[in-house]
Amino acid sequence: MYPQLLAHIKRYVSLTPQEEILLCEKMELLKFKKKEFLLEPGKLCKGNYFVLSGLVRQYLITNKLIEQIVQFGLESWWITDQESLANKQPSAYYLQTVEASEILLLTEQNRELLCEAIPRLESYFRIMMQRAFVAMQRRVGFMLNYTDEERYRYFADQFPGFMQRVPQYMLASYLGFTPQFLSRIRAKKA
Amino acid sequence: MYPQLLAHIKRYVSLTPQEEILLCEKMELLKFKKKEFLLEPGKLCKGNYFVLSGLVRQYLITNKLIEQIVQFGLESWWITDQESLANKQPSAYYLQTVEASEILLLTEQNRELLCEAIPRLESYFRIMMQRAFVAMQRRVGFMLNYTDEERYRYFADQFPGFMQRVPQYMLASYLGFTPQFLSRIRAKKA
Numbered sequence: 001m002y003p004q005l006l007a008h009i010k011r012y013v014s015l016t017p018q019e020e021i022l023l024c025e026k027m028e029l030l031k032f033k034k035k036e037f038l039l040e041p042g043k044l045c046k047g048n049y050f051v052l053s054g055l056v057r058q059y060l061i062t063n064k065l066i067e068q069i070v071q072f073g074l075e076s077w078w079i080t081d082q083e084s085l086a087n088k089q090p091s092a093y094y095l096q097t098v099e100a101s102e103i104l105l106l107t108e109q110n111r112e113l114l115c116e117a118i119p120r121l122e123s124y125f126r127i128m129m130q131r132a133f134v135a136m137q138r139r140v141g142f143m144l145n146y147t148d149e150e151r152y153r154y155f156a157d158q159f160p161g162f163m164q165r166v167p168q169y170m171l172a173s174y175l176g177f178t179p180q181f182l183s184r185i186r187a188k189k190a
Numbered sequence: 191m192y193p194q195l196l197a198h199i200k201r202y203v204s205l206t207p208q209e210e211i212l213l214c215e216k217m218e219l220l221k222f223k224k225k226e227f228l229l230e231p232g233k234l235c236k237g238n239y240f241v242l243s244g245l246v247r248q249y250l251i252t253n254k255l256i257e258q259i260v261q262f263g264l265e266s267w268w269i270t271d272q273e274s275l276a277n278k279q280p281s282a283y284y285l286q287t288v289e290a291s292e293i294l295l296l297t298e299q300n301r302e303l304l305c306e307a308i309p310r311l312e313s314y315f316r317i318m319m320q321r322a323f324v325a326m327q328r329r330v331g332f333m334l335n336y337t338d339e340e341r342y343r344y345f346a347d348q349f350p351g352f353m354q355r356v357p358q359y360m361l362a363s364y365l366g367f368t369p370q371f372l373s374r375i376r377a378k379k380a
Contacts, residue, residue, distance in 0.1 A: 129319035
């Protein structure tokens with residue numbers, strides 16, 4: 001059983017003890033070292049990944065050959081390439097652990113099977129998508145309307161623990177500015 | 191009955207004739223002139239809007255007092271402020287018609303009621319959110335990795351009809367560049 005996953009789901013929908021057992025049976029526990037790949041470009045994404053411990057990043061290599069991080073997955077977050085899943089097409093992304101991680105894989109096939117058995121789960125996954133969408137839309141707003149320094153300050157206020165865990169160059173890639181800028185602003189703060 | 195809406199839903203999930211009737215009964219038909227507001231900042235978003243005809247834009251006024259368009263809603267698209275809906279909080283956005291529009295409102299209360307009566311609809315709305323998320327994620331990718339000109343060319347290739355319908359300043363706001371840039375690039379093409 002995976003109490004961490006069940007607690008997350010039960011924040012949004014109810015589950016009977018039998019449903020909890022079924023749900024956990026359909027999850028596949030994966031253990032990764034630091035810098036291992038869950039997904040690589042050209043491959044089909046298998047399903048949704050729920051991070052039990054550790055940290056995962058989703059990134060792509062741009063046409064200017066730069067690593068661009070689009071998302072992080074922390075403890076109790078779902079992460080996946082939705083585009084590959086939705087369109088059943090090869091991924092353009094890497095999913096890679098930043099730290100040693102324990103991760104639950106819910107394959108798309110098992111997700112569909114679970115949603116048939118427990119229809120309330122569709123509601124849970126709809127809410128997860130809605131929250132991911134809102135986060136992505138806010139990110140667009142930040143990129144359009146805030147300066148580099150404002151973005152950095154906001155992020156540092158919201159996620160202080162996270163700032164300590166992630167290498168500077170990854171944070172710079174995620175927030176869309178140069179590592180030089182990040183060093184400057186951190187020096188200013190000290 | 192709203193065949194356009196039913197056709198859209200039935201691309202993703204099946205509906206019985208009885209379900210079709212129930213679904214259409216729960217929709218509220220609204221008619222707007224050009225430049226009317228469906229939603230304004232400070233108000234709670236009522237539900238999801240399905241555009242039968244016309245065009246809607248979602249925008250906010252930034253802290254630099256600039257109109258920033260985050261999304262358009264064309265025929266057979268859903269549009270709403272997901273953040274206000276998800277968190278039941280006052281909206282930060284305007285939803286405004288760009289053209290005279292006929293729009294179906296599905297209130298959040300009616301959406302929940304329909305999903306209870308027709309559980310497959312949860313799957314439909316989950317897929318709608320997934321598609322919206324993928325579109326928003328691609329937009330982040332474009333903003334980070336493409337030049338203004340590349341973004342313009344891509345958009346013009348993908349949505350030629352749309353380019354003709356939208357005032358230049360709105361297109362500039364959506365794509366994140368100045369109207370001057372847009373005039374220059376259009377002149378170059380001619």
